[in-house]
Amino acid sequence: MDKFNFNKNISREGTYSVQYEGTDALFGRRGLEPFWIADMDIEIAEPIADAMKQRIDNRIFGYTIWQNPGFYGAVKHWWNSRFGIELRDEEISYAPSVLFTIGEVVRQHSEKGDGVILTTPSYNAFIGQLEGNERKIVDCPFIEDDNGYTFDFDHFETLCQKDDVKVYIHCNPHNPTGKVWTEDELRKIREICMANDVFLISDEIHMDFVRPKGTFVSMVELMEEGDRILVTTGLGKTFNLASIPHSYFISRDAAFRKKLNQTIGSKYGMGAANSLALTAIEAAYNECGEWVDALNSHLEENFQLIEDYIEEHMSGWLTFKKPDATYLAWISFEKSGLDDDTVHKALVEIGGIAVSPGKIYDVKKNGHFRFNVATGRERVLIGLDRIRETFEEIMGVTKK
Ligand SMILES: Cc1ncc(COP(=O)(O)O)c(C=O)c1O
Numbered sequence: 298m299d300k301f302n303f304n305k306n307i308s309r310e311g312t313y314s315v316q317y318e319g320t321d322a323l324f325g326r327r328g329l330e331p332f333w334i335a336d337m338d339i340e341i342a343e344p345i346a347d348a349m350k351q352r353i354d355n356r357i358f359g360y361t362i363w364q365n366p367g368f369y370g371a372v373k374h375w376w377n378s379r380f381g382i383e384l385r386d387e388e389i390s391y392a393p394s395v396l397f398t399i400g401e402v403v404r405q406h407s408e409k410g411d412g413v414i415l416t417t418p419s420y421n422a423f424i425g426q427l428e429g430n431e432r433k434i435v436d437c438p439f440i441e442d443d444n445g446y447t448f449d450f451d452h453f454e455t456l457c458q459k460d461d462v463k464v465y466i467h468c469n470p471h472n473p474t475g476k477v478w479t480e481d482e483l484r485k486i487r488e489i490c491m492a493n494d495v496f497l498i499s500d501e502i503h504m505d506f507v508r509p510k511g512t513f514v515s516m517v518e519l520m521e522e523g524d525r526i527l528v529t530t531g532l533g534k535t536f537n538l539a540s541i542p543h544s545y546f547i548s549r550d551a552a553f554r555k556k557l558n559q560t561i562g563s564k565y566g567m568g569a570a571n572s573l574a575l576t577a578i579e580a581a582y583n584e585c586g587e588w589v590d591a592l593n594s595h596l597e598e599n600f601q602l603i604e605d606y607i608e609e610h611m612s613g614w615l616t617f618k619k620p621d622a623t624y625l626a627w628i629s630f631e632k633s634g635l636d637d638d639t640v641h642k643a644l645v646e647i648g649g650i651a652v653s654p655g656k657i658y659d660v661k662k663n664g665h666f667r668f669n670v671a672t673g674r675e676r677v678l679i680g681l682d683r684i685r686e687t688f689e690e691i692m693g694v695t696k697k
Contacts, residue, residue, distance in 0.1 A: 299591070300587075300591065301342075301588060301591045301592070301595075303339050303591070303592060303595040303673065304595075304673040304674050304675065305339075305340065305673065306673060306675070307338065307340055309338070314336075315334050315336075316331050316333070316334050316336055317331055319334075320333070320651045323651075324645050324651045325645070326645055326646070326649075328649065329645060329649050329650060329651040330649060330650050330651065330676075330679060330680060330683060331650075331651040332650065332651065332652050332668050332669045332670075332672070332676075332680050333651050333652055333653045333667070333669060334653075334669070335472070335534060335539075335624070335625060335669060335671075336534075336537060336539050336669075336671070337537045337624065337671035337672065338671065338672040338673060338676065339537055339592065339671060339672070340537075341536055341537055341538065341577075342536065342580075342581065342584075342585045342588040344580045344581070344584040344585055345536060345538075345577050345580045345581050345585065347580070348576045348577065348579065348580035349573055349576055349577060349580075351576075352572065352573060352576040353573075358572055358573075360569040361569055361570045361571070361572040361575060362569070362570065363391035363569075363570035363575060364391075365575075367575070367579050368389075368391065368570075368575055368578060368579065369386040369389060370579075370583075371578050371579045371581075371582035371583050372384065372389050372545060372578070372582060373386075373389075374582055374583060375582035375586075376515075376517070378586060379505070379510075379586065380504075380513060380515055380517075380518075382515060382517055382518060384517070384547065387551075387554075388547050388548065388549060388554075389545055389546075389547055390545060390546050390547075390548070390554060390557070390558050391543065391544075391545050391570050391575075392529070392543075392544050392545060392546055392557075392561055393542055393543070393544065393561070393565075393567050394531070394533075394542050394543070394544045395500060395502050395529045395530065395531050395533070395544045396422055396426060397544070398527070398529045398544060398546050398557075399423070399426060399466060399498055399500065399529060400426050400429075400430060401557065401560060401561070402464070402496065402498055402527055402557070403426070403427070403430055403432060403464055403466075403498075404430060405556070405557070405560070406463050406464050406496040406525075407432055407463035407464050407496075408463075409430075409431040409432070410431065410432070410433060410461075411432055411433065411461050411462070411463045411464075412432070412433045412434075412435040412456075412459060412461050412462040412463065413427050413432045413433070413434065413435060413462075413463065413464045413465070413466060414435045414436075414437050414453070414456055414457070414462060414464070414465040414466070414495070415427070415434055415435070415436060415437070415466055415659075416437045416438070416439055416448065416453075416467075416468075416471075417436050417437070417438045417439065417658065417659045417660065417661060418439070418473055418474060418627075418655070418658035418659060418660040418665075419468070419658055419659055420468055420472040420473065420500075420658070421653075421657040421658055421659075423466050423468075424657075424659060432464075433461070435456050435459075435462055436659070437449060437452055437453050437456055438452075438661045439474070441662060445474070445476065445618070446471075446474050446476055448478070448482055448485075448486070450485055450489070453465075453486070453489060454489050454493075457489050457490060457492075457493035457495045458493055462493075462495060463495065463496060464495060464496045464497075464498060465486075465490055465495050465496070465497055465498070466498045466500065467486060467497060467498065467499045467500065467516070468499075468500045469483070469499055469500070469501055469503075469504075469515075469516065470501075470503040470504065470506065470507055470513070470621070470622030470623050471503075471622075471623075472503060472623060472625060473623075473625055473627050473653070473655075473658050473665075473667045474620065474627050475620020475621060475622050475623045475625060475626075475627060476620070476621070476622070477507055477512065477513060477514075477621045477622045478514070479514065480514045480518070480519075483514055483516055483518075483519055484519055487516065487519050487520075487524075487526065490525075490526075491524065491525070494525070495525075496525045496526075496527075497516070497524075497525065497526045497527075498526075498527050498529065499515075499516035499526065499527070499528045499529070500529055500530070501515055501516070501528055501529070501530040502529070502530050502531055502533065502534050502544075503534055503622055503623045504530055504535075505534070505535040505589050505593075506534070506535065506593060506596065506622050506623050506624055507621060507622045508593050508596075508597055508621060508622065510590060510593065512621070513622075515528060516528050517547050520547075520548075520549045521549065522549050523549065523550055523551075524549055524550060525550060525553070526548065526549070526550070527546050527547070527548045527553075527557075528546060528547040528548070529544060529545075529546045529547075530544065530545065530546075530547075531543055531544035531545060532574075532577065532578055532581055532582075534624075535581070535589060536577065536581045536585065537671075538574070538577055538581075541571060541573050541574045541577060542571055542574065543570070543571050543574030543575075543577075543578070596624050596670060596671065597619070598674070599624075599670040599672075599674060599677050600619040600620070600626065600670060601619065602674065602677055602678070602681070603617055603619075603626050603628075603668070603670065603677065603681065604617055604618065604619055606678075606681045606685075607628070607681075610681075610685050611684070611685055611688055613632065613633075613692075614630055614632055614633035614635075614688050614692060615628055615629065615630055615632065615633070615684075615688070616628070616629040616631065616632055617629070624669060624670050624671035625667050625668070625669055625670070626667070626668040626669075626670050627665055627667055628665060628666055628667075628668055629664055629665050630664050630665070630666070630688075631662070631664035631665075633688065633692065635691065635692075637654065637655065637656055637663045637664065639691065640666070640687075640691070641654045641666070643687045643688075643690070643691045644666070644683075644684065644687050647686060647687045647690050647691070648683035648684060648686055648687035649683060650680055650683040650684065650687070652666045652667060652668045652669075652680075652684075653666060653667040653668075653669075654666055655667070668680060668684075
């Protein structure tokens with residue numbers, strides 16, 4: 298028997314899950330099968346649960362110091378054992394969340410009305426954050442061809458040269474496309490940003506979902522002392538801890554690090570850590586490497602299931618290739634010739650399924666949806682059957 302069971306059916310009823318209990322309001326219909334927001338139906342690894350239970354047994358949750366050897370040691374161990382990167386304690390800082398950190402770095406390095414570059418399609422929360430902070434979204438669309446998405450370096454350089462462009466938010470691995478950037482690409486991005494004094498934020502929250510293992514290159518590898526670069530990440534995705542708020546960032550700019558830490562502590566009063574998150578980080582990063590490897594194999598199988606199913610039943614309408622990273626399937630329905638609104642309405646009303654519509658990621662050439670596969674195999678099949686029923690009906694195909 299497999300050591301870990303990622304196909305276990307666990308009810309999330311009564312947990313106020315956004316994925317389940319937030320779907321009715323967002324999609325305007327009850328009882329949809331949800332595959333949209335990026336969290337998992339998969340229960341946390343046993344060492345994390347045990348450590349958290351033990352911490353709860355102490356029954357005191359006073360203000361907690363994150364600058365401690367357990368936190369630093371766990372983060373350093375993970376980065377060294379997974380990515381071969383040696384970190385120093387002082388380069389690592391705890392912060393309330395990845396999006397909190399990105400928002401604050403954007404505010405510190407640009408003024409209202411300044412430009413911040415996003416490559417599109419883009420994780421929708423980046424778009425919302427820039428709008429919320431009244432920054433101008435400077436769009437650098439990926440070049441899309443039959444081989445997928447590539448970075449438009451010429452366009453990117455031209456944008457970085459503009460005086461009012463101050464920050465670039467890079468996403469690696471990329472949500473929603475699942476793209477993993479190569480060392481060569483990262484080097485070019487870093488060089489262009491540094492040459493044009495554009496602050497580079499690298500959001501690497503999906504870093505542990507890169508397949509095959511060992512192929513991920515972090516911007517940390519290229520970061521030199523004093524570089525205006527910040528890498529932000531956390532365990533919310535990898536270990537399904539999104540509702541235990543935490544994150545951490547890595548920077549080799551001492552003055553910037555100090556300022557950001559002081560701001561988090563004094564301006565926002567959030568200098569102390571979430572004690573359960575610290576406990577989870579230590580257990581996860583010290584004891585759960587094997588669990589993450591097994592989870593990636595499960596996700597790979599789910600992606601293969603989708604690829605095969607689409608090939609067998611829906612190849613006339615849908616295109617899908619397994620991504621190298623994340624647990625998000627970015628599925629194209631361009632071949633169907635159907636417009637976006639028709640497909641999304643039909644997926645909800647005919648299929649009874651909630652997936653993320655491509656348009657929220659500001660896709661130029663729309664015709665995609667994002668399907669979360671971090672669930673049991675049986676649920677993936679339910680989702681695929683519902684997608685198939687939807688397309689069969691709107692394409693006017695009679696069922697056999
Ligand atoms: C690329 C990316 N960054 C950040 C987040 C959210 O991170 P946090 O909850 O720590 O703000 C997500 C969640 O889906 C994400 O996909």
